[in-house]
Every structure is written in C-alpha cells, then in structure tokens.
Amino acid sequence: MENDTYSVEQVKAKISQTFPADVVLDDGRTETRRLYMAADRSVLFNLCKFLKDELGFDHCSLVSGVDWCDKFQSVYHITSYSSNITLEIVVDLPHDEPEVDSVTPLWQGANWHERETFDMFGIVFKGHPNLKRLLLPEDYKFFPMRKDCAEGGQ
Amino acid sequence: MAEMWINMGPQHPMTHGLWNMRIKVDGETIVDSEPVIGYLHRGWERMVEDRNYPQIIPMADRLCYGSSFTWSHVYCMTVEKLMGIEVPERAKYIRAMSDELQRIGNHLMWLAAIGTDLGNLTMFLYATRDRELFLDMFQSLCGARMTYNFCRIGGVRNDSPPNWVRDLERTLDYFEKRLVEYDMLVDQSKLFRMRMEGLGYMSAKDAINVGLTGPVLRASGVKYDIRHNDPYEIYDELDWHMCTHDACDTWARYRVRMMEMKESVNIVREILKKMPKSGPIRVKPPRNAPAGTAMARMEDPRGESLMYLVGDGGSKPYRLSVRSPLFVILSASPKLINGYKIADVPSILGMLDVCMGETDR
Numbered sequence: 001m002e003n004d005t006y007s008v009e010q011v012k013a014k015i016s017q018t019f020p021a022d023v024v025l026d027d028g029r030t031e032t033r034r035l036y037m038a039a040d041r042s043v044l045f046n047l048c049k050f051l052k053d054e055l056g057f058d059h060c061s062l063v064s065g066v067d068w069c070d071k072f073q074s075v076y077h078i079t080s081y082s083s084n085i086t087l088e089i090v091v092d093l094p095h096d097e098p099e100v101d102s103v104t105p106l107w108q109g110a111n112w113h114e115r116e117t118f119d120m121f122g123i124v125f126k127g128h129p130n131l132k133r134l135l136l137p138e139d140y141k142f143f144p145m146r147k148d149c150a151e152g153g154q
Numbered sequence: 155m156a157e158m159w160i161n162m163g164p165q166h167p168m169t170h171g172l173w174n175m176r177i178k179v180d181g182e183t184i185v186d187s188e189p190v191i192g193y194l195h196r197g198w199e200r201m202v203e204d205r206n207y208p209q210i211i212p213m214a215d216r217l218c219y220g221s222s223f224t225w226s227h228v229y230c231m232t233v234e235k236l237m238g239i240e241v242p243e244r245a246k247y248i249r250a251m252s253d254e255l256q257r258i259g260n261h262l263m264w265l266a267a268i269g270t271d272l273g274n275l276t277m278f279l280y281a282t283r284d285r286e287l288f289l290d291m292f293q294s295l296c297g298a299r300m301t302y303n304f305c306r307i308g309g310v311r312n313d314s315p316p317n318w319v320r321d322l323e324r325t326l327d328y329f330e331k332r333l334v335e336y337d338m339l340v341d342q343s344k345l346f347r348m349r350m351e352g353l354g355y356m357s358a359k360d361a362i363n364v365g366l367t368g369p370v371l372r373a374s375g376v377k378y379d380i381r382h383n384d385p386y387e388i389y390d391e392l393d394w395h396m397c398t399h400d401a402c403d404t405w406a407r408y409r410v411r412m413m414e415m416k417e418s419v420n421i422v423r424e425i426l427k428k429m430p431k432s433g434p435i436r437v438k439p440p441r442n443a444p445a446g447t448a449m450a451r452m453e454d455p456r457g458e459s460l461m462y463l464v465g466d467g468g469s470k471p472y473r474l475s476v477r478s479p480l481f482v483i484l485s486a487s488p489k490l491i492n493g494y495k496i497a498d499v500p501s502i503l504g505m506l507d508v509c510m511g512e513t514d515r
Contacts, residue, residue: 060365061458062477066473066475077460077477081378084384088447109363112485113477113481116481120199134191144197145200
C-alpha cells in the first residue's frame, strides 16, 4: 500500500489533463469519495491503465452491462484502496457491434464480471483470456438480459 | 504419474451449495483447477426488472439466506440514493445494529460449516446453538429467522420491541464468554491448526488484483474495510478497530473472522449506547424513482457488495446489477488451491464462506 493518496479533485484534474477529448467528467454529482465519468470506448483501456498505474486504482469492483435498445453501455466501478475513491466509467457501445477492450489484463477481478456480461448481453470483451459463457449452458443460443429477448428466447 | 481431472461437486460435502470445482491432479497434488458455477442461476437481475421497487426487498433478502439483511440493506441504500431520500437517524442505527448482528450470525454459520469440514463436530454444534440466539434476536425484532424483509426504502419496517436492549445485552454477554471457548476449542487444537496453517497463500498484491474483498482480503494484511474507509449509515461515528492478519493463509482467514465476531459485539454495544432513544424510523418514499443511475456499496460479511441501479423514471428498475463478493472470490479460487494437496481443498475453500445464492443470482 505504498501508493500515493489523491483527492477527488486531483484525480479529476489528472484525468482531464491526460484525456482532454475522450473522457467526459460528470461535475453535477458531488457525493463524497465518488467520481462519475463517461469515456469513449477507444480510450477505455488506456484510461484504465492510467488509473491503475498512475493513480493507484487497484481494485475493480464491478463490470456490468446495460441495454438501452439503441445502444449498449458497459459500466465499470473501480476503487482505489489508497485514496478511498470509487469511480464509475460509462462506455457507450453501438448496438450492432458491441465490442470493447477487456480490462481483465489489468484487474483479474474483472474476469468473471466480463464473462457474465458477455453471457447475458453478448458484449464482446476483446483481449479477454477466456471469454465463454459462465452462468448459462455453453450451447445457449441467445442473450437473455437484452431487452428484445422475450420469454422463451425469441 | 498420469494427470487426471476430477469433479468436486456439484454434490460434494466440500461445496456448501451447488457448484462444481473441477480439479486436475497429479497424484495428490493439484496442478490445475476450474470452478464451474451456474447451477443456482435464477435470473435474479432479469426478474427484478419486472417488479416495482418495494417488491424487490424480499427478493434481495433471498440473494443469500445467511446474510439476508445486508443484501436488502444494500438494495435499499441504492434506491434511496436514486430517489434522494435521507433516512432518519434512528433507522440508520437500527440498520447498522442489524448489520452487525447479521455478521455474527453469518460468521457463526461459517464456523459451523468449517467445523464439520475439518472434522470437528463439536464446533458445528456449538456454533449452531449460539447462532440460534442471534436468530431469536432477529425473530423478536422482525418476526423471521432468516429472510427478514425488514429493511425498507427510507428506513426500517418497525422499531425494536420492548425489552430489546435488555435481551440483546444478555445475548452479547453470553456470546462473548462463548467466544473464549471457541478459541480454546480451535486455536489451541494442534490438529485443527495443522489443517489451516500455511495453506492457500495469497499475497496482499495478488489479493487486491484478483479482487478478493472482506475478511479474505484483510487476512492478506490489507487494511481496507468499507465500514471504515468508505463509511455508510453511521459507521463514521463509531469507534472500532479493523481486524487484519498478516499470515495471508487459511489460518489468517479463520482468525480474521473470529476477531470480527468479537469486534461486532463491541460495535453493537456502542450502537446501543449512541442510538437515539426515540424518533422516526422511516420516511415515505415516492412510488417512482427518477431517471438516472445510483450506486451503493457496503461491507457484507463476505466482502464488498455493490449494487448499480439504472432508473427510467418509472416504478420499476430499468437495470439492477449486483456485485457479489463470493462471485469474484470464487473466480480467484484456482489461484488459492493450485499447488496444494487435494485433502487441503475443503479447508481452503471452506474458509471463503461459499454462498451460491448470491454467486449465481
């Protein structure tokens, strides 16, 4: 735990300095120890690498998917044990091509979360070491958490 | 010697629930392993999308029957964040108190299970008997032994019954004496310690990276407890110390859980002292939540539980995503058992306190 400690303001400043165009910080929500942002999917991996290596965000709490019918979102909750900050990254993915870089090479804790999101939404995490179905049988034909998936998987 | 895959599960005394640990062995040594889950998958996250916000509380209870209060608690906290509700002070104290009682009850259930796993049936009987006292306390608080349906969006369902404080203090006094007996029964038992010490080693750096949380993380020497580092409800007003251990092995995980039970007793005592004697315990929540997202996390008995909620302005959640601590810990279990002997598996995995209800959802 030799990492330096940063405040939310410092983390914000560093992110907007390094990723001026592709990361949009949400300044409207002012909860303590929380930070919200939206990122372009092309910079997600670099952003996460920057967070982990430079700012000490060492724990991936949750990776989840949301189906908005016209787009998918993959949402990352990442925690820093040294700075006590949890941040949320929302990444928009096109509905016809739901692909995003995997963060499992950075945080092994994201492994099953990404597998589950693939299992339920069909979001493909590029670079994942073992992207196959987790909770559902391997020969399952559809993605049940998608909003257009009716009863019986039609 | 020829290597072979064997299945420990889905029906196996080691598993504590329906899941399968596939293990590749070379003689007695484990060279590779793979957990297979999904036997208890109920589509929880899909089911809640068809139910309105209050209807989900009893469903959240059923994520884990062993620690149901903490799950409905984290759900209610998430919805309150989205709705922008401030919970009354007394309700916050009742919630934190129930959390700690639940933590003791859950750790006692784990202790009973690990007792039988390691061939100590006395431990099972002792722990189950004492857990019953805490279930009785819950029964007098909210009428149910295990799935409480007690937490509410905006507070708790009812205030504590008459004589609650007296009964609780008696229970805690009794339980504290029992904890000393547990120490004598296990800590001083050479046989028990031989089956725990030096097994399932995981360094602090690895433990953070693979996503271990809760007692398992603190047993690797990491000083992180959400109650302390990211306090919710009234935990920032309490004075307590975090239980950690530096041994990074199964024995450390055992010790951390035992110390946590003792610390929970202290926390409950402090809560009883600081709790406002009267006051509202609930505010009325709106029927619909606004469009937007909310996130809440808390220290479950097993680790970090987190819920991420997306509301669309209606009375039902658009998406509710759950982080289960055991889900992530199980994904890391091959790193804990690879290289050890097959007879060590029940000891190493039992110390994780496996619960499949929250893992498969």
